[in-house]
Each structure stands twice: as structure tokens, then as C-alpha cells.
Amino acid sequence: MTRARERALRLKLMAFDVDGVLTDGTIWFTAEGDVMKGFSTLDGHGLRMLQQAGIELAIITGRRSKALEQRCENLQITRLYQGVEDKRAVLRGLLAELKLDASQAGYMGDDVVDLPILRACGFAATTADGHPLVRQHVDMVSSRPGGRGAVREVTDFILEAQGQLAAFNARYLADE
Amino acid sequence: MTRARERALRLKLMAFDVDGVLTDGTIWFTAEGDVMKGFSTLDGHGLRMLQQAGIELAIITGRRSKALEQRCENLQITRLYQGVEDKRAVLRGLLAELKLDASQAGYMGDDVVDLPILRACGFAATTADGHPLVRQHVDMVSSRPGGRGAVREVTDFILEAQGQLAAFNARYLADE
Amino acid sequence: MTRARERALRLKLMAFDVDGVLTDGTIWFTAEGDVMKGFSTLDGHGLRMLQQAGIELAIITGRRSKALEQRCENLQITRLYQGVEDKRAVLRGLLAELKLDASQAGYMGDDVVDLPILRACGFAATTADGHPLVRQHVDMVSSRPGGRGAVREVTDFILEAQGQLAAFNARYLADE
Amino acid sequence: MTRARERALRLKLMAFDVDGVLTDGTIWFTAEGDVMKGFSTLDGHGLRMLQQAGIELAIITGRRSKALEQRCENLQITRLYQGVEDKRAVLRGLLAELKLDASQAGYMGDDVVDLPILRACGFAATTADGHPLVRQHVDMVSSRPGGRGAVREVTDFILEAQGQLAAFNARYLADE
Numbered sequence: 001m002t003r004a005r006e007r008a009l010r011l012k013l014m015a016f017d018v019d020g021v022l023t024d025g026t027i028w029f030t031a032e033g034d035v036m037k038g039f040s041t042l043d044g045h046g047l048r049m050l051q052q053a054g055i056e057l058a059i060i061t062g063r064r065s066k067a068l069e070q071r072c073e074n075l076q077i078t079r080l081y082q083g084v085e086d087k088r089a090v091l092r093g094l095l096a097e098l099k100l101d102a103s104q105a106g107y108m109g110d111d112v113v114d115l116p117i118l119r120a121c122g123f124a125a126t127t128a129d130g131h132p133l134v135r136q137h138v139d140m141v142s143s144r145p146g147g148r149g150a151v152r153e154v155t156d157f158i159l160e161a162q163g164q165l166a167a168f169n170a171r172y173l174a175d176e
Numbered sequence: 177m178t179r180a181r182e183r184a185l186r187l188k189l190m191a192f193d194v195d196g197v198l199t200d201g202t203i204w205f206t207a208e209g210d211v212m213k214g215f216s217t218l219d220g221h222g223l224r225m226l227q228q229a230g231i232e233l234a235i236i237t238g239r240r241s242k243a244l245e246q247r248c249e250n251l252q253i254t255r256l257y258q259g260v261e262d263k264r265a266v267l268r269g270l271l272a273e274l275k276l277d278a279s280q281a282g283y284m285g286d287d288v289v290d291l292p293i294l295r296a297c298g299f300a301a302t303t304a305d306g307h308p309l310v311r312q313h314v315d316m317v318s319s320r321p322g323g324r325g326a327v328r329e330v331t332d333f334i335l336e337a338q339g340q341l342a343a344f345n346a347r348y349l350a351d352e
Numbered sequence: 353m354t355r356a357r358e359r360a361l362r363l364k365l366m367a368f369d370v371d372g373v374l375t376d377g378t379i380w381f382t383a384e385g386d387v388m389k390g391f392s393t394l395d396g397h398g399l400r401m402l403q404q405a406g407i408e409l410a411i412i413t414g415r416r417s418k419a420l421e422q423r424c425e426n427l428q429i430t431r432l433y434q435g436v437e438d439k440r441a442v443l444r445g446l447l448a449e450l451k452l453d454a455s456q457a458g459y460m461g462d463d464v465v466d467l468p469i470l471r472a473c474g475f476a477a478t479t480a481d482g483h484p485l486v487r488q489h490v491d492m493v494s495s496r497p498g499g500r501g502a503v504r505e506v507t508d509f510i511l512e513a514q515g516q517l518a519a520f521n522a523r524y525l526a527d528e
Numbered sequence: 529m530t531r532a533r534e535r536a537l538r539l540k541l542m543a544f545d546v547d548g549v550l551t552d553g554t555i556w557f558t559a560e561g562d563v564m565k566g567f568s569t570l571d572g573h574g575l576r577m578l579q580q581a582g583i584e585l586a587i588i589t590g591r592r593s594k595a596l597e598q599r600c601e602n603l604q605i606t607r608l609y610q611g612v613e614d615k616r617a618v619l620r621g622l623l624a625e626l627k628l629d630a631s632q633a634g635y636m637g638d639d640v641v642d643l644p645i646l647r648a649c650g651f652a653a654t655t656a657d658g659h660p661l662v663r664q665h666v667d668m669v670s671s672r673p674g675g676r677g678a679v680r681e682v683t684d685f686i687l688e689a690q691g692q693l694a695a696f697n698a699r700y701l702a703d704e
Contacts, residue, residue: 019569026566026675031594034602036212036564038202041195041239042307045287063569066207074210111573115700129677131570133697147202149305169309172291212388214378217371217415218483221463242383250386323378325481345485348467388564390554393547393591394659397639418559426562499554501657521661524643 004139007123008161015058020110024147037067046155087117180315183299184337188280191234196286200323213243222331263293356491359475360513367410372462376499389419398507439469532667535651536689543586548638552675565595574683615645
């Protein structure tokens with residue numbers, strides 16, 4: 001078993017960055033400001049499966065966006081932390097609340113500002129087009145870029161490591 | 177003749193998923209929610225030719241979207257099934273209504289939730305960037321990704337298998 | 353001199369398709385319908401240079417869009433033909449009005465419906481991601497896809513064939 | 529030390545083009561005109577680091593856009609020059625105001641209209657998908673295309689040349 005799988009096996013909380021991870025990193029501005037975000041439908045189903053598998057989800061991001069709030073409501077993700085200066089501090093609060101150890105938490109981020117929280121987590125992931133320095137400090141780099149299925153690769157990987165992916169697949173491949 | 181062409185030859189109903197197939201899988205959110213979808217003009221013409229060739233079209237999707245309704249109106253596709261939990265059940269209803277056999281129906285989808293309907297159809301297709309598990313269970317994988325002409329490849333393939341593509345091409349290549 | 357350059361050398365009118373040529377082929381729908389189009393800034397400068405070089409520009413498209421009207425106003429393109437069923441007929445009208453021969457007119461299109469007008473013109477071009485059948489019937493295929501500089505490659509090619517590109521470049525590379 | 533690094537080492541002012549550099553070159557039109565721009569979150573952090581390193585930032589663009597004004601406000605970039613006919617003249621004004629030499633100024637642009645200002649600056653950069661003629665006249669070509677992290681590569685390169693990148697990285701990689 002690879003080190004990344006061993007680490008993913010222990011996860012009870014998985015947190016994600018937004019811009020560049022759940023999106024392709026493009027921030028869309030109009031005269032009204034930062035108004036729109038594009039999310040992946042593949043990622044959406046991956047996040048739902050992670051919830052169904054009993055893993056806590058959280059979104060921890062430095063920006064604020066009504067579009068993100070709508071997407072989280074759509075995915076029934078309630079642990080949404082926006083406008084965060086110190087992501088690692090938010091993680092610690094979550095660990096205390098959920099009575100978890102850092103080794104049971106994971107984070108997926110794409111830029112150097114994510115390095116402190118990535119290094120504080122038991123499992124760290126980034127995207128194919130994440131910053132080169134981040135790619136050197138994580139357990140897993142997705143083959144797809146942010147917003148194009150990168151998150152789904154990570155959620156599939158975690159479910160597989162925890163031995164739960166086969167049950168999901170069996171459900172979809174069952175003869176009636 | 178390949179197995180995929182043999183299967184495409186029998187089609188009288190072809191149904192499509194939306195996000196990731198008719199679009200690139202990006203779901204665009206603003207403060208108002210899921211508001212916009214991007215469709216391919218190449219796909220549009222393919223769907224029109226399929227209609228002209230007498231093949232019934234249907235859209236079967238798990239989400240709901242006003243943008244999709246506009247696109248279907250624009251393409252004069254009336255069999256639009258949104259917010260569908262059990263796509264295979266919708267397919268069965270269509271087969272009964274149209275007095276068709278499952279071997280005469282096809283579906284194109286991109287994620288694992290599409291596996292039950294894909295496996296129930298005579299002809300199953302997915303996109304270049306569909307989920308890896310789906311790619312293992314279909315008759316045809318387009319070379320283009322979703323929303324970038326993937327559907328057109330499938331509609332051209334079906335028309336070609338049914339011996340109708342040459343007539344369309346002849347029309348466009350006719351000397352006056 | 354290649355045949356494509358010889359043909360481009362004679363052009364006095366160059367017409368373009370919109371979706372898939374001036375855009376990447378994505379048609380953006382909201383609840384209000386087909387509302388937005390994305391154009392390339394590289395293409396914009398190419399079209400301006402073509403106008404400055406005295407070549408007549410026209411846009412001939414099968415769809416209708418307010419977004420396109422805005423872009424044409426922005427580029428000061430007045431020969432805009434929307435909702436066109438028979439593009440070849442529009443071309444003929446233009447040739448009569450401008451007292452030109454078909455060999456002095458060019459068209460760039462990306463789908464099979466463009467084949468009649470492409471074959472009627474002295475110079476025919478398509479994009480890297482145009483329909484395969486179209487790519488077989490044109491003088492030039494751009495290396496970039498539609499909406500990402502495909503038009504600029506064609507305008508540069510025409511200006512180069514007509515011996516006018518060097519003068520434009522000299523202007524930008526002049527020492528003060 | 530490469531010539532590009534030597535030139536980047538002297539920079540005290542770095543100016544950027546918008547369309548094709550800070551964006552992917554797509555200009556988004558609706559019925560209301562040119563309304564939206566997509567910026568990269570990776571680029572945003574790079575621009576912030578450049579400011580923190582004491583390098584003056586400027587945006588010099590030929591177009592005008594409310595969306596750009598919002599992004600500049602968001603990034604606290606105050607030197608924004610829109611609707612500029614002669615970019616080199618704006619640069620000269622900036623050099624006079626800041627009492628800098630042209631060798632201490634850089635520009636990143638993607639099209640032939642940027643050649644005069646690029647050639648007037650001590651350091652010139654373009655994007656992976658910039659116009660071929662521009663790529664021949666610059667000190668650095670980013671490996672990423674415009675709007676997808678091209679600017680971040682340049683800002684990282686400048687900070688590295690000036691010996692400041694290690695300090696930023698150390699901050700993100702520090703043990704608590």
C-alpha cells in the first residue's frame with residue numbers, strides 16, 4: 001500500500017480549497033465584482049459519495065462568494081468557511097469540535113498560501129495545474145486540472161483506500 | 177462491421193445526459209444559483225440531423241435548469257426529462273410509449289450514475305473525459321470531450337452506421 | 353507560392369462564420385436564452401488590420417445574437433448578416449454589390465452547413481477543431497481552434513500573401 | 529545568470545496588459561456589450577507578492593472595462609491605465625513620475641500592438657499563446673497561457689531573480 005493510500009485510509013474529515021480546486025482558478029468579474037464560479041459535475045458526485053461514506057466535508061477558502069454559497073447549499077455542505085486568513089487555525093477548530101486528530105484530516109489546495117494547512121494535515125492533495133511548489137509537498141497530485149474533475153479523483157482515491165468504492169460501483173453495476 | 181456500428185444501426189431512440197455530455201461538465205453558479213450552461217454548436221447541428229433522419233431524441237438528466245429548457249426549445253427537442261432520480265425508469269416509459277425494444281435505444285452519459293441506463297440500452301456512449309469506469313462499459317467513447325463536439329461524433333457515427341450520413345454530406349457538397 | 357497563398361492574394365472580400373470560428377463554438381444559455389458570446393482579442397486586431405488593408409469584411413451566420421451585434425459595433429464591422437438560411441445567396445448579393453468575382457471572396461466556417469459557401473469562394477478556411485469533412489474541403493486550416501486565435505492566423509496569412517504584413521510589423525517594430 | 533534574470537533583477541516597476549495576459553484573451557459580450565472578464569487566482573497571489581516585495585505595479589491596456597476596474601480594486605492596484613492608444617507614452621510618464629530608468633521597468637503583453645512598449649522596457653515577457661512575432665521579441669515566454677497562470681510565472685521569476693522568492697516560500701513552509 002502506498003503512503004498516500006495509507007494516509008487516505010485514516011481520513012474522517014476532508015477539506016477543500018475553492019478557486020483552482022473546485023473551480024479552474026478563474027475568477028469572473030463584471031461591473032458588480034466577483035460574480036460567478038464554475039464547478040464540475042463530476043466533483044459534485046464525488047463529494048456526495050464522500051458524505052454518504054460518513055466522511056465530514058469542509059470548504060475552507062480565503063475569498064468570499066455568493067456563488068460558492070449556492071453551490072454548497074446545492075451539495076448540502078454546511079461546513080463552509082469563507083474569507084479565511086489562517087486556514088490552519090480553522091482546521092484546528094474543526095479537529096477540536098469533531099474530536100479528531102490531524103492525521104484524520106485532509107486538505108486539497110493549489111497555491112503556496114495553502115502550504116501551512118496542507119502540511120498540518122494527515123493527507124494533502126493538489127491539482128495537475130497547482131503551483132509547482134505545492135506539488136512538491138503533497139501526498140497526491142490529481143491528473144486532471146482544477147474544476148475539471150480534480151476533486152473527483154481525490155474523492156474516488158479516498159473511497160478506494162477506505163475500501164468503500166467497490167460498494168458504490170456495485171450499486172451502479174448491479175443487474176436489476 | 178464493428179459491434180458498436182451494429183448496435184448503432186438498430187437505433188430508433190437516442191437519449192443524452194446534459195452536464196458533461198451536452199456541456200463540458202461545468203455548472204455555473206451566481207448568487208442566484210445554477211444559472212448558465214454552455215452548449216456546442218457542432219452538437220446542435222448533429223442533433224438536428226438525427227431528428228431529420230427520423231430518430232427520436234430525448235434528454236434525461238438528474239438536474240433541473242432553465243438554461244437547458246431554452247436550449248431544448250431552440251433545438252425543438254420536446255422529450256426533456258429533468259430532475260430524474262431513476263433514468264432507467266424514464267427510459268422504460270419511453271420504450272413503452274414508442275413501442276420500442278431496449279436494443280433500439282441508446283444513451284450517452286459521463287458518470288457512474290449513468291451506468292444503469294447505459295447498461296440497459298442497446299447502444300451506450302460516453303465522452304473522452306467521462307469517468308474511467310463509464311468508459312469501460314460503453315460501446316463508443318468520443319475523441320472530443322463533453323460540450324466540445326462529443327455529441328456530434330456520436331450523432332455522425334449513428335447516421336453513418338444507418339447509411340444516412342452520405343445523403344446529408346451529398347446535400348452540402350452538391351454543385352448547384 | 354502555395355495554392356492557398358495564390359488564392360489569398362486575390363481577396364478583396366473576406367467573410368466569417370461566428371459560432372466555432374469567431375467563438376469556440378460554445379453557445380451560452382441562461383433562462384433568457386442565448387445571451388453571451390466569447391470573442392478573441394487576437395482575432396479582433398487581425399480583423400482591424402484587414403480593414404485597414406482595404407479588404408471588405410462580412411459576418412454571415414445562421415444564428416442571431418445581440419452579443420454579436422455588440423462585437424461587430426465594437427469592431428466597426430457593418431456587413432453583418434444574421435439568421436441566414438442560404439449563406440451562398442448572401443455571398444452572391446455581396447459580390448454583385450461590390451462588383452467582385454467569386455475568386456476575390458473568401459469564407460471561414462467550421463461545420464458542414466458552411467460547405468456550399470466555402471466551395472463557392474476563391475479562398476476557403478476552417479479552424480483546427482472544425483468538422484473533419486470541412487477540413488477536407490478548404491485551402492487553409494488554422495493551427496488554433498475557433499475563438500482562440502484561429503481567425504487571426506487567417507487574417508495574418510491573407511495580409512502576408514498580399515505583401516502587406518511586413519508594413520504592419522515594421523510599424524510595430526520601428527525605432528521611434 | 530541568464531540575460532532574462534539579469535534584466536528581471538533590476539525591475540522596480542512591472543506593468544501588464546489585460547486581455548490575453550491577465551485573461552485568456554476572450555472578450556465576453558452580451559446585449560450590453562463587453563461585460564465580463566476571467567482572471568486567474570494564481571496570478572492574483574503573484575501580483576500581491578510583487579507588491580509586498582516593493583515593486584510598483586501598473587496595468588496598461590487599450591480597452592476599457594468595469595470588470596477590470598473591479599479586479600484592480602480587489603487587488604489594490606491603483607495604477608490602472610485604460611483606453612490607452614500609446615502604451616509607450618504612458619510608460620514614459622510613469623518612469624518620470626517614479627524617477628526610474630527604462631531598464632528598471634518591465635511589461636508583459638501578448639500582441640503586436642505591445643511591441644513598442646515591450647521593446648522600450650528593460651524586461652519584456654509574453655504568454656505561451658501570445659502572437660508568434662511577440663514571442664520573438666521578449667526576454668521571457670511563460671509556459672502557461674494567458675489567464676491560466678502566465679502572470680504568476682513571471683512574478684515568481686522576478687521575485688526569484690531578485691532573491692526574494694525564498695523568503696516568501698520560507699514563510700509558507702515554516703514550522704509553527
